[in-house]
Amino acid sequence: MGTKTNAMRLLEQAGLDYEALEYEVDEEDLSGLSTAQKLGVAPESLFKTLVAKGEKRGYAVFCIPCGAELDLKKAARALGDKSVEMLPVKDLKAVTGYLRGGCSPIGMKKDFPSFFDESAILFQRVFLSAGARGAMLRLAPEPLAALLNAPFCDLTKE
Numbered sequence: 001m002g003t004k005t006n007a008m009r010l011l012e013q014a015g016l017d018y019e020a021l022e023y024e025v026d027e028e029d030l031s032g033l034s035t036a037q038k039l040g041v042a043p044e045s046l047f048k049t050l051v052a053k054g055e056k057r058g059y060a061v062f063c064i065p066c067g068a069e070l071d072l073k074k075a076a077r078a079l080g081d082k083s084v085e086m087l088p089v090k091d092l093k094a095v096t097g098y099l100r101g102g103c104s105p106i107g108m109k110k111d112f113p114s115f116f117d118e119s120a121i122l123f124q125r126v127f128l129s130a131g132a133r134g135a136m137l138r139l140a141p142e143p144l145a146a147l148l149n150a151p152f153c154d155l156t157k158e
Contacts, residue, residue: 116141
């Protein structure tokens with residue numbers, strides 16, 4: 001991979017093993033399902049990074065399988081808040097430093113409480129954004145969750 005992202009540098013500083021993958025970006029379709037297809041990986045193993053804002057606790061990061069939908073009640077419960085609302089896409093860069101389609105839970109502008117869907121532990125390696133469109137990371141979920149202090153929780157709609 002040509003350029004190292006901030007997420008990659010932070011993983012290296014922490015001593016975590018990862019593999020960097022590149023894929024062709026389609027500006028019309030930034031979906032995780034499209035990315036999984038391009039990489040030839042199971043959509044259940046590719047995690048999208050979502051940011052929501054809790055009523056009292058502020059911003060939080062939720063990593064869920066790309067084909068799943070975040071259950072806002074479960075997300076609020078995980079955060080320890082009454083309710084959460086999704087961060088509008090127009091505010092994503094200002095809050096996280098990342099663009100839609102390239103948002104990584106690693107290396108945001110600030111450290112926000114982070115949570116991984118419990119399904120991540122079913123995989124030896126998961127895929128998630130490297131912090132730039134067209135760049136993906138493949139790494140073990142447990143050390144990543146430990147680095148981010150992110151518990152595994154039930155976060156998706158049934």
